[in-house]
Amino acid sequence: MFGILLLFAAPVISPTQDACPSLSVGSGSATKGQASYYAELSGGDPKVRPTFNWTISAGSIAGGQGTPSITVDADPGAIVTATLEVGGYARTCSVMNSSTEQVSDAAPAAEAKCPQFDVKGGKGEKGETLFTATATGPVNTDNLSVNWTVSAGTISAGQGTGQITVEGPKGTDVTATMDISGLPAKCLGVVSATVAF
Numbered sequence: 001m002f003g004i005l006l007l008f009a010a011p012v013i014s015p016t017q018d019a020c021p022s023l024s025v026g027s028g029s030a031t032k033g034q035a036s037y038y039a040e041l042s043g044g045d046p047k048v049r050p051t052f053n054w055t056i057s058a059g060s061i062a063g064g065q066g067t068p069s070i071t072v073d074a075d076p077g078a079i080v081t082a083t084l085e086v087g088g089y090a091r092t093c094s095v096m097n098s099s100t101e102q103v104s105d106a107a108p109a110a111e112a113k114c115p116q117f118d119v120k121g122g123k124g125e126k127g128e129t130l131f132t133a134t135a136t137g138p139v140n141t142d143n144l145s146v147n148w149t150v151s152a153g154t155i156s157a158g159q160g161t162g163q164i165t166v167e168g169p170k171g172t173d174v175t176a177t178m179d180i181s182g183l184p185a186k187c188l189g190v191v192s193a194t195v196a197f
Contacts, residue, residue: 032104038068051088114183116135121174147178149176
């Protein structure tokens with residue numbers, strides 16, 4: 001008796017390979033003697049923990065090696081190419097890109113300094129109520145404008161200047177507020193003081 005041997009061929013399913021991500025590298029230079037480079041990685045197998053290895057054509061990496069962004073110190077005016085190789089994906093993936101930047105040779109802009117304003121209230125020589133503003137620190141009055149408001153009474157003189165005269169009911173506390181425009185954005189431009197009539 002002959003036995004019948006039946007062979008069944010089953011398809012061999014290879015494991016799914018890691019999808020290859022796309023990589024872009026950007027750069028910029030705003031500080032004298034420094035440039036920054038940064039990577040944007042999209043797609044790829046979300047289970048992969050990528051590694052980042054940067055190489056540069058000139059200068060030295062001041063910080064960020066092993067991360068998606070680095071800072072490079074180089075001679076002002078130098079042209080530096082930074083190349084990033086991202087690892088951790090399938091061997092069939094070549095995840096590499098670069099960016100070239102001319103290192104800034106300009107000194108950073110001086111930070112704007114803020115003047116300090118103070119408002120004081122009191123009585124004038126004729127018994128009128130006066131509010132006077134003073135400023136210390138760097139003040140360029142060419143670009144400044146002033147607007148006063150009062151919580152009671154009326155401004156009878158001085159609107160738009162550093163001193164106002166206020167007329168109002170007796171026995172009332174009056175707060176005068178000076179709003180200064182034309183200052184750098186980070187500077188406080190509102191000050192006030194209160195005086196009892």
